[in-house]
Amino acid sequence: MWKFLFCFLFIRYGTGEKIIIIGAGSSGIAAASKLLSHNISDFRILEAEDRIGGRIHSIHLGSAYVDLGAQYVHGMKNNLAYELAHNFVIPGNELNYTWMYYNGKRRVDDNLLNTLWDLTPETYEDGGSNVSVGDAFLSRYNSTVFNQYKNDTQMLTFAKDFIRICECSILGLEGSFSWFKPIATSSFQDCDGPNTLSWNGLGYKTILDLLLKNFPNKTGYDITNNLSLNTTVTKIIMEENSVKVKCADDSEYNTEYVLWTPSLGVLKHDHKSIFQPKLSDERINAIENFGFDGVMKIVFEFPNNWWGEEKYFWFVWNEKDKDDVIKDVSFGPVKNGDHWLSWFFHVGSAPNNSNVLIGWMVGPMVAETEKLTEEQMKNGTVYVMRKFLSNDFNVSEPIRVIHSKWCTDPKFRGTYSFETMDMSIKNISSPQRILQQPVFSTDGVPRIFFGGEATSPTRYGTVDGAIETGYREGNRLASILKNQD
Ligand SMILES: Cc1cc2nc3c(=O)[nH]c(=O)nc-3n(C[C@H](O)[C@H](O)[C@H](O)COP(=O)(O)OP(=O)(O)OC[C@H]3O[C@@H](n4cnc5c(N)ncnc54)[C@H](O)[C@@H]3O)c2cc1C
Numbered sequence: 001m002w003k004f005l006f007c008f009l010f011i012r013y014g015t016g017e018k019i020i021i022i023g024a025g026s027s028g029i030a031a032a033s034k035l036l037s038h039n040i041s042d043f044r045i046l047e048a049e050d051r052i053g054g055r056i057h058s059i060h061l062g063s064a065y066v067d068l069g070a071q072y073v074h075g076m077k078n079n080l081a082y083e084l085a086h087n088f089v090i091p092g093n094e095l096n097y098t099w100m101y102y103n104g105k106r107r108v109d110d111n112l113l114n115t116l117w118d119l120t121p122e123t124y125e126d127g128g129s130n131v132s133v134g135d136a137f138l139s140r141y142n143s144t145v146f147n148q149y150k151n152d153t154q155m156l157t158f159a160k161d162f163i164r165i166c167e168c169s170i171l172g173l174e175g176s177f178s179w180f181k182p183i184a185t186s187s188f189q190d191c192d193g194p195n196t197l198s199w200n201g202l203g204y205k206t207i208l209d210l211l212l213k214n215f216p217n218k219t220g221y222d223i224t225n226n227l228s229l230n231t232t233v234t235k236i237i238m239e240e241n242s243v244k245v246k247c248a249d250d251s252e253y254n255t256e257y258v259l260w261t262p263s264l265g266v267l268k269h270d271h272k273s274i275f276q277p278k279l280s281d282e283r284i285n286a287i288e289n290f291g292f293d294g295v296m297k298i299v300f301e302f303p304n305n306w307w308g309e310e311k312y313f314w315f316v317w318n319e320k321d322k323d324d325v326i327k328d329v330s331f332g333p334v335k336n337g338d339h340w341l342s343w344f345f346h347v348g349s350a351p352n353n354s355n356v357l358i359g360w361m362v363g364p365m366v367a368e369t370e371k372l373t374e375e376q377m378k379n380g381t382v383y384v385m386r387k388f389l390s391n392d393f394n395v396s397e398p399i400r401v402i403h404s405k406w407c408t409d410p411k412f413r414g415t416y417s418f419e420t421m422d423m424s425i426k427n428i429s430s431p432q433r434i435l436q437q438p439v440f441s442t443d444g445v446p447r448i449f450f451g452g453e454a455t456s457p458t459r460y461g462t463v464d465g466a467i468e469t470g471y472r473e474g475n476r477l478a479s480i481l482k483n484q485d
Pocket of ligand 1: 022025048049069073295297454461464466
């Protein structure tokens with residue numbers, strides 16, 4: 001008896017809402033806004049972090065906001081993020097201000113670069129079915145670039161080293177640790193229009209206010225009373241005609257419907273411990289074979305602007321650079337003879353923020369690299385910037401260097417989903433469609449719903465895809481509730 005009383009004292013029972021939304025990323029917030037637009041406020045959002053936004057994480061650095069997660073609105077047409085953001089985003093200038101450095105701090109000649117870009121496969125999606133992005137790229141590169149320069153030893157060497165830049169760009173796009181994992185022919189659909197529309201210093205977080213109709217004026221929905229931050233869900237138990245949600249802080253919620261929005265990475269790692277009864281084999285198969293690895297962003301605040309006007313620097317590593325860094329920087333991971341810093345390939349201007357640069361690191365060591373301290377990250381990345389740029393620039397010591405930790409953070413466990421070779425081998429054509437199916441209770445009622453970017457069949461991996469799934473599930477729940485009345 002005392003045990004029962006003891007438990008009763010420490011379990012906090014939830015507030016009895018009809019719907020529990022798990023996760024306050026763009027999908028969860030979009031679902032909440034959709035419910036509110038249907039005049040439904042009988043929901044609670046449980047969020048593990050102490051903030052909303054999830055993989056949208058804008059921090060104030062220098063004179064504006066910079067994004068450690070999502071940064072760009074990708075395209076305009078049929079893009080839900082653009083529909084909300086169109087008055088506040090501007091097209092990026094990356095291609096016009098690209099400066100590439102190679103071999104002993106030499107800036108690569110723009111004409112040569114343009115020739116190489118022209119020869120480099122613009123799309124790798126025509127490599128045929130059942131081919132990885134890496135294989136498709138390399139076979140086209142062989143027949144175009146290598147073929148063109150087969151009698152020019154110097155160019156051939158540069159073209160070989162240039163492959164790493166292409167590999168890094170692709171890994172950045174896909175979010176995978178290896179370019180042999182993503183499949184070349186995917187179901188992702190581009191939206192027409194510029195692909196890098198930026199928030200110009202406002203931060204992608206602005207979209208959360210736009211979703212809640214609170215930008216530019218705070219006159220929209222107030223979700224304060226519907227939101228529990230610092231609340232990590234640990235169990236979702238399907239009962240006969242309801243769902244019980246248990247949290248790490250011992251709070252419990254008995255509810256009619258649950259909307260799950262955390263990342264595919266969280267699902268991969270935690271589905272066995274969270275869902276009771278266990279998820280169907282078909283769903284588990286989809287979870288296991290859909291791809292979710294990661295990239296790292298590094299933001300630098302400098303005491304001065306040493307690069308002048310807008311710039312996007314790319315570092316083309318050659319064999320000597322790779323040997324040097326192994327000798328010169330003794331900390332951090334090394335894998336297959338590659339030093340972690342040789343995957344640091346790009347750093348560029350932060351919009352509307354004169355003393356801030358944003359860098360990218362990709363490849364198989366991202367997760368281990370996340371564990372480095374800020375000081376190690378600063379020393380390593382400044383070494384690289386000085387190595388490549390010091391003929392032309394006086395790279396100063398940054399005031400702050402902050403790197404993202406998406407892969408090692410248990411609330412994310414990676415960055416964005418991608419379609420894999422494994423899906424094709426195992427004949428899973430659309431894991432997104434499998435994942436978005438609700439789970440039914442034994443009385444035949446759909447009770448657990450699934451949103452989040454990985455449930456978008458054609459815009460997975462993006463904010464607009466996440467919003468689409470939030471709207472979809474918000475509408476679905478609204479129509480169920482309306483039919484109950
Ligand atoms: C580095 C990086 C760069 C990106 N760049 C772009 C870009 O330029 N453009 C673009 O469109 N997209 C970009 N993306 C992708 C985009 O950020 C995501 O697709 C989108 O934000 C996902 O939203 P979501 O709501 O599906 O998931 P999330 O944002 O992950 O939200 C899920 C929420 O669930 C919470 N949660 C997790 N587990 C639990 C639990 N057990 N209990 C309670 N809460 C939990 C998490 O804390 C999180 O807040 C980028 C992502 C990253 C990481």
